[in-house]
Amino acid sequence: MTSKLKFLFGSYIVVSVALFLYSFTQVDLSLTLSEASWWQIVQKFFQQIGYFNRPLSTLLYLILIFLFFIFYSLFIKLAQKNQINTEKLWVLILMVTGILTFSYNAFSYDLFNYIFDAKIITFYNQTPYAHKALDYVGDPMLTFMRWTHRIYPYGPIWLFLTAPLSYLGFNLFLPTFFLFKIFNSLYFLGTAFFIQKILQKTKRNESLGLILFALNPLVIIESLISSHNDTAMMFFAILSIYLLFQHKKTLSIVSLLLSVGVKFATIFLLPSYLYYFFRNKFKNFTNEKFIELNFILMFLALIAVILRTNFQPWYLLYIIPLASLLPGKNYAVAGSIILPFFALLEYIPYLYKGDWNDPIPQVLMGITMFGAFTYIVYIALSFRYDKLSLQGGK
Numbered sequence: 001m002t003s004k005l006k007f008l009f010g011s012y013i014v015v016s017v018a019l020f021l022y023s024f025t026q027v028d029l030s031l032t033l034s035e036a037s038w039w040q041i042v043q044k045f046f047q048q049i050g051y052f053n054r055p056l057s058t059l060l061y062l063i064l065i066f067l068f069f070i071f072y073s074l075f076i077k078l079a080q081k082n083q084i085n086t087e088k089l090w091v092l093i094l095m096v097t098g099i100l101t102f103s104y105n106a107f108s109y110d111l112f113n114y115i116f117d118a119k120i121i122t123f124y125n126q127t128p129y130a131h132k133a134l135d136y137v138g139d140p141m142l143t144f145m146r147w148t149h150r151i152y153p154y155g156p157i158w159l160f161l162t163a164p165l166s167y168l169g170f171n172l173f174l175p176t177f178f179l180f181k182i183f184n185s186l187y188f189l190g191t192a193f194f195i196q197k198i199l200q201k202t203k204r205n206e207s208l209g210l211i212l213f214a215l216n217p218l219v220i221i222e223s224l225i226s227s228h229n230d231t232a233m234m235f236f237a238i239l240s241i242y243l244l245f246q247h248k249k250t251l252s253i254v255s256l257l258l259s260v261g262v263k264f265a266t267i268f269l270l271p272s273y274l275y276y277f278f279r280n281k282f283k284n285f286t287n288e289k290f291i292e293l294n295f296i297l298m299f300l301a302l303i304a305v306i307l308r309t310n311f312q313p314w315y316l317l318y319i320i321p322l323a324s325l326l327p328g329k330n331y332a333v334a335g336s337i338i339l340p341f342f343a344l345l346e347y348i349p350y351l352y353k354g355d356w357n358d359p360i361p362q363v364l365m366g367i368t369m370f371g372a373f374t375y376i377v378y379i380a381l382s383f384r385y386d387k388l389s390l391q392g393g394k
Contacts (some may be wrong), residue, residue: 012096
C-alpha cells in the first residue's frame with residue numbers, strides 16, 4: 001500500500017470515529033443508555049452539544065458530511081484509475097463497519113420502532129399488525145419513541161427476522177439495541193459482498209462498484225448508524241440477482257420474495273424478472289440491461305413512495321445498491337454522489353432548529369427539488385458532451 005493510500009485510509013478511519021462520536025450528541029434526552037456514573041457524564045457532555053448548542057452541532061455535521069464526500073470522490077477516482085483493489089477496500093469497509101455498528105441511531109427513530117414491534121410479540125405476546133406502541137401505556141420505551149400511534153407497516157419477513165433478536169436480548173433495551181445494530185450491519189456487509197460477486201460475473205470494475213455502495217456517505221449513515229430495514233430489503237434483492245446470474249432461479253425467486261416480505265418496495269422488480277425469464281424473445285439481451293431495468297424500476301418505486309408520503313434520505317437505499325452494479329454508467333456514478341449529497345443536507349434544518357415545524361417542510365422540499373434538478377442537468381449536459389464528442393470523432 002502506498003503512503004498516499006495509507007494516509008487516505010487513516011484519515012477515513014479518523015473521520016469515521018468522529019462520526020461515531022457525533023452520533024451520541026443526538027441521544028434522546030429521555031433515554032439513558034447506561035446507569036454508570038461515568039457514562040452519565042459522557043452522555044450529558046454530548047447531549048449538551050446536540051441539544052443546547054445546535055449551531056455547533058450543525059457545523060460539526062456539515063464538516064463531517066463534506067469530509068465524507070471528499071474522501072468518497074477520491075476513492076472513486078482511484079478506482080476509476082485502477083489504483084485500488086478490493087482486498088484493501090474490504091479492510092477499510094470492515095473497520096468502518098466495526099466502528100459505526102456501535103454508534104447511536106442519531107438521525108432516525110425507526111430502529112426503536114423495529115425493536116418495539118418485535119417486543120409486542122416476544123414480551124406482550126400479541127401482534128404488531130393489530131397493536132401499536134401506544135396500547136402499552138407505561139412501557140419505558142414510550143418515553144423516547146416517535147410514531148407510537150402507528151401499527152406495523154412492514155412485511156412479515158421483517159418480524160420473522162427480528163423477533164429472535166428480541167428474545168436474545170431478553171427484552172433488555174441496550175443488548176437488544178446492539179443486536180439490531182449488528183444484525184443490520186451484517187446485511188450491509190452482505191450487500192457489499194454480493195455486489196462484488198455480481199460485478200465479477202458481469203466483468204465490471206469491482207473496486208468502483210464496491211466503493212459506490214459501501215463507502216457512500218448516505219449508505220453509511222442510513223445503514224450503519226440509523227439501521228434502516230431498507231438495507232435488509234436490498235440485501236435480499238441483490239442476493240436474488242446474484243442467484244439468478246448463477247442460474248439458481250428458484251432460490252433467486254425465494255430471495256426476491258424475502259425482500260418483498262421485508263418491505264414491499266421491491267415488488268416493483270417483478271417485471272424485470274419476467275424480462276429475464278423470457279430473455280430469448282428479446283434481441284441484444286445482456287445481464288447489464290437486466291440490471292439497468294432493475295435500477296429504473298426501483299427508481300419508479302422511489303418516486304411512488306415519495307408521492308405517497310414524502311421524501312426521506314434513506315429511500316435512496318432503493319437505488320444505490322443497483323447503481324453500484326453499473327459502475328460504467330455515468331448516470332449511476334453521478335446519481336450515487338449528487339442525490340445522496342443533497343439528501344444528507346436535509347438533516348441540517350432539524351439539527352439546527354430541533355423540530356420539523358414550518359418552514360422546515362418547505363426547506364426540505366426545496367433541497368429535494370434542487371438536488372433532483374442538479375442531477376438531471378448534470379446528466380443532460382453529460383449526454384450532450386458525449387454526443388458532441390462522438391460527432392467530433394467522425
